[in-house]
Amino acid sequence: MTISIIIVAAPVILYFAYKLLYGTDTPHIKNLPEIPGLPLFGSLLEFGTNHAKVAQNLAKKYGPVFQVRLGNRRIVFANSFDSVKHLWITNQSALISRPKLHTFHTVVSSSQGFTIGTSPWDESCKNRRKAAATALNRPAVQSYMPLIDLESNVSIKELLRDSKGGQIDLDPRAYWQRYALNTSLTLNYGYRIDGDKDDKLLKEITDVERGVSNFRSTSNNWQDYIPLMRLWSGQSKEAITFRERRDVYMDRLLKTLKEKIDAGTDKPCITGNILRDPEAKLNEAEIKSIGLTMVSAGLDTVPGNLIMGIAYLSTPHGQTIQKRAYAAIQEAYPNNDAWHACIHEEKIPYITALYKEILRYWTVIPICLPRVSIKPIVWENATIPAGTTFYMNAYAADYDVSHFKDPHLFDPERYLNIPDGAGTPHYGYGAGSRMCVGSHLANRELFTAFVRLISAFEFTPPVDKRDEPVMDCLKANAIPTSLTLEPKYFKVGFKPRDKTVLEKWIRESEEKTRSLM
Numbered sequence: 001m002t003i004s005i006i007i008v009a010a011p012v013i014l015y016f017a018y019k020l021l022y023g024t025d026t027p028h029i030k031n032l033p034e035i036p037g038l039p040l041f042g043s044l045l046e047f048g049t050n051h052a053k054v055a056q057n058l059a060k061k062y063g064p065v066f067q068v069r070l071g072n073r074r075i076v077f078a079n080s081f082d083s084v085k086h087l088w089i090t091n092q093s094a095l096i097s098r099p100k101l102h103t104f105h106t107v108v109s110s111s112q113g114f115t116i117g118t119s120p121w122d123e124s125c126k127n128r129r130k131a132a133a134t135a136l137n138r139p140a141v142q143s144y145m146p147l148i149d150l151e152s153n154v155s156i157k158e159l160l161r162d163s164k165g166g167q168i169d170l171d172p173r174a175y176w177q178r179y180a181l182n183t184s185l186t187l188n189y190g191y192r193i194d195g196d197k198d199d200k201l202l203k204e205i206t207d208v209e210r211g212v213s214n215f216r217s218t219s220n221n222w223q224d225y226i227p228l229m230r231l232w233s234g235q236s237k238e239a240i241t242f243r244e245r246r247d248v249y250m251d252r253l254l255k256t257l258k259e260k261i262d263a264g265t266d267k268p269c270i271t272g273n274i275l276r277d278p279e280a281k282l283n284e285a286e287i288k289s290i291g292l293t294m295v296s297a298g299l300d301t302v303p304g305n306l307i308m309g310i311a312y313l314s315t316p317h318g319q320t321i322q323k324r325a326y327a328a329i330q331e332a333y334p335n336n337d338a339w340h341a342c343i344h345e346e347k348i349p350y351i352t353a354l355y356k357e358i359l360r361y362w363t364v365i366p367i368c369l370p371r372v373s374i375k376p377i378v379w380e381n382a383t384i385p386a387g388t389t390f391y392m393n394a395y396a397a398d399y400d401v402s403h404f405k406d407p408h409l410f411d412p413e414r415y416l417n418i419p420d421g422a423g424t425p426h427y428g429y430g431a432g433s434r435m436c437v438g439s440h441l442a443n444r445e446l447f448t449a450f451v452r453l454i455s456a457f458e459f460t461p462p463v464d465k466r467d468e469p470v471m472d473c474l475k476a477n478a479i480p481t482s483l484t485l486e487p488k489y490f491k492v493g494f495k496p497r498d499k500t501v502l503e504k505w506i507r508e509s510e511e512k513t514r515s516l517m
Ligand code: HEM
Pocket: 116, 117, 118, 119, 129, 132, 136, 184, 293, 294, 297, 298, 301, 302, 305, 364, 365, 368, 369, 370, 427, 428, 429, 430, 431, 432, 433, 434, 435, 436, 437, 438, 439, 441, 442
């Protein structure tokens, strides 16, 4: 009797043990190189906290596209410029969905819903993406430029004040976090934080969004890959705390806007337009999702690029680039009116090239937001089935030697004299059907900030060597497991080029934007 039970039970136990140790959400893909992994963990230990670097190195042995088992999830990694182009752009109608991940989708997002960037593709996602894309298209962004005038002016005024006219080195991070956050808050809720860079709400939102970003990363949440770990994971408790803190300000922003609409005192804004529009097909949950997207999407990314761009310009090599950039501004605007002109137009090719190079060199989302395919995709001899999860190693693609000459060199010149229609300049904004919707807005935020900063100041290396910035895209990240680059502490000198002229520009911008305060 006992022997017969064992004979029957053994294969079942072996089957479940095998499933537990080696099973994956999608089956092995034929004819696609696979990274060998351990039972249960797959390659999680090998990938560690630095997925971008490890995958970049593995691609040298296994080729630009490989499959890897992370816990029980099978992932297809793309690591070169051309492979990303093939999978994300040529096959964009197939690579249009996003995966659901345990920590982010079940724990963090149960109250405010998913952002657009974390939503699987369905009718609701399509409607939200369309609403955001309309609110962020070129003509719409041009109409928001007075806000960018206001916010860049406020930050530069404070840099001038706090550096005591260039005598004290400053940590630039909070000034530019507020720049990005206030732009998003005003656009979406008609509300801005009018405190300085130490404002409590600014600190709360940046702290919480930084924490949440960690729960979205590919390397921080092992319980997303190993379901067993969900039984005792302390991560879930931490995620709940962040969710509760996030609910407080997100609910407050929406409630305040609704009260102002009822009282007739609201300022024009995206959520206000949707709430007032009887034709709008978006429900309360979808409106919340758009709000969350607006608050979080620009907060991690715009400042990361701006801050690390300033850091680079302060280095010895950056001094040469600053001189070239300043000369380009003077050449385009010999009457010294770039400060105001940059609000109306983007006509300084070197500054456009500078921010493109910043977006490439400081690829702030090194492993781009994950995708799921909805149709089969062919890569060389492999047919990758629908339902497969894809990770774009945007860092490796942006540093691909077969596409970029000297990718480790910071060189804006690479983006000068590029013919129209030359294709994607970099993967800082991702690519294809779910590419960043906010790229026009972000480009204008970066262009304006750099024209004004470079017109206003010379950036100098910090006096104390311990305050020097780290100049490597991955090593500069204070939280390596975060989804986005979180710049490490550093300081820079902000020496006004001409204090009298700068103060005049600041006064003029204050005058123009007074009604927005
Ligand atoms: C320099 C600043 C920014 C960078 C580097 C950036 C980068 C990215 C990246 C890499 C993606 C994923 C794209 C993909 O899967 O291919 C993304 C998605 C997205 N971004 Fe941005 N972003 C920036 C600013 C913004 C801003 C300011 C907004 C809006 C206010 C925004 C809104 C979005 C949205 C809505 C998505 C999701 C698109 C979708 O899933 O369909 N982004 N962004």
